[in-house]
Amino acid sequence: MKNLLKTSLGFILGLSAALLLSFFAGENPVRIFIILVNSAFGSMYDLGLTLGYTTPLIFCGLSVAVAFHAGLFNIGAEGQLVVATATAAWVGVMFPNVPFILAPILATLAGLCAGAAWGAVAGWLRAYRGSHEVIVTIMLNFIAAGLVSWLVLNVIPNPNSQNPETAMVASQYQLKDYDLIARLFPDTPANFSFVVAVVLALLVWIFLWRTTWGFELRAVGYNPEAARRAGISEKKIRILAMTLAGAVAGFVALSEVVGSAGQYRIGFSPDYGFIGIAVALLAQNNPLGIVVSAFLMAALHKGASDLDLETSTITRDFSRIIQALIILGVCAQGYWQWIQNRRGKSK
């Protein structure tokens, strides 16, 4: 409870600091805040877009959290989701004759495998070669972007468009006809995968706190030395954690290809993988909390995207500043202690 209070205060501090910055652009912070809220929840359409952002952010937040519980920092969710989504789109374009119900499952599984493999590379390198996962996953992000841009532009480009995007997947790969959430929010990317994301959060929670592997994973993250003495293989757990993290980030393929767009568009992700770090941190890596924090971060992101229209000097990039300051506000829990020390000294 106390933690929740501190985290919320960190969130508010970070958000306020970001809003105050808008003074420099000659804007009124209160007005910016109202724009953010209105644009995130103002109408069913806005809410649909916010939900559309929420789903991938839940996946990415879970991905970061799973790795974090094993003591690993996964900045590679971005690369993992890019590879997964592109793979799913590739399957959908290359195999147009797969019958319905099998098709979306096939595309999603292919995406999950690609994401898992991308994560596993970083896990293996960390476990067996000691290469720091932060540097490796960043490099893998760049490599993923390069390979996927080749795939999209040279292998399966969209013949009907000049945009950097793949051709559309065959229609039976999509679930639009059966998608109640998509019907509730017409013309927005919101879709059934939001429910999948919430269920996945529950499953990740069960995995981490109710299974042996989950226990071992947390043990390695909490105290590697003690875990080793208890006979837990640190190497196996590191690879497992990164593979799972990659697979979880890979679920973005489901929301993007099967659920909404039906193709891979270069730049479709506004750095979901990085916002996922803020999401996980805000929820203190609790899978159920991630559902809530993903929604909050999605709302801020959606809100910021309307700043382009509503103000003359602040753009959608403002959401990066908000995210960064929120991470800082939440991660610097040391200021409580610092304030206490100050008080102690002055007495």
Place this chain on the structure above:
Amino acid sequence: MIFDWWIFPLLFAALRMATPLIFAGMGGMFSERSGVVNVALEGFMLTGAFTGAILAQQTHSEWIGWFSAFGAGVIIAALYACFVIELKADQIVTGTALNLLAAGIAPFITKIIYNSTGSTPNLEMENRFEIFPLVMALVVAAFATLLLRRSKWGLWISFAGENPEALATAGISVRKVRWLSVLTSGGLAAWGGASLSLYLASSYSPMMTGGRGFMALAALIFGKWKPIPTLLACLFFGLADAVQIRLQGVSWGGYVIPVQFVQILPYLLTIVALAGFIGHSRAPKALGQSLNEK
């Protein structure tokens, strides 16, 4: 023959491309040798690239751009030091947040000044550096080598990273040593960024650092946190970058290698270097640990 039009230009290109890495690598070395992990190098570089380009463009003086880049680097590094040293925030998480912040602040400011969120306007030709940053990078590397190996300060920095308790016992404030080291790393990494925008290119463009801060970290690990091996690692990565540019559009038996495959070469090499050599590399003992002194 082949030397004149192939090898020499390539080696010179390698030196040029290595310049930002050398600055960032040396900066990272100060911070990490003193015990503070520095994932924020990328953000420091971006800050430097951005500040340098804007001020050089506004004042028509590359020198004002160059030195204000250093100042801006020191300022953002002070923010980093404040969070990780004073508030004991997680170093990697804070570093990542600062990278995001730098990437967000740049378009925020360009929008106010130039009413655009893309690149800054091009510098005039005479406001670009000819070769100065490259020379300066080598001078900084030499100076860092001397400082770390031969001076009292170098000894203090190493102790802050290896055995902070011993340093504290000797009556030296570990906090101050780490603060100064992180500030130095900010200024140097920002020069790395400024050499991108004022020397290799002629303007700031969004995300122009392209992971070079992380490559510099890899070079640091590859170089075992020692100045000369780190310098060599930076030169190696610079060579990879130069080869990459040279290979774009080259055809091999009538088949043009896709440009994307060529572009990922430096990133692949970074991973290979990390995977192949880390076994022999040892980080400073107290790297990443925050202080418990009062």
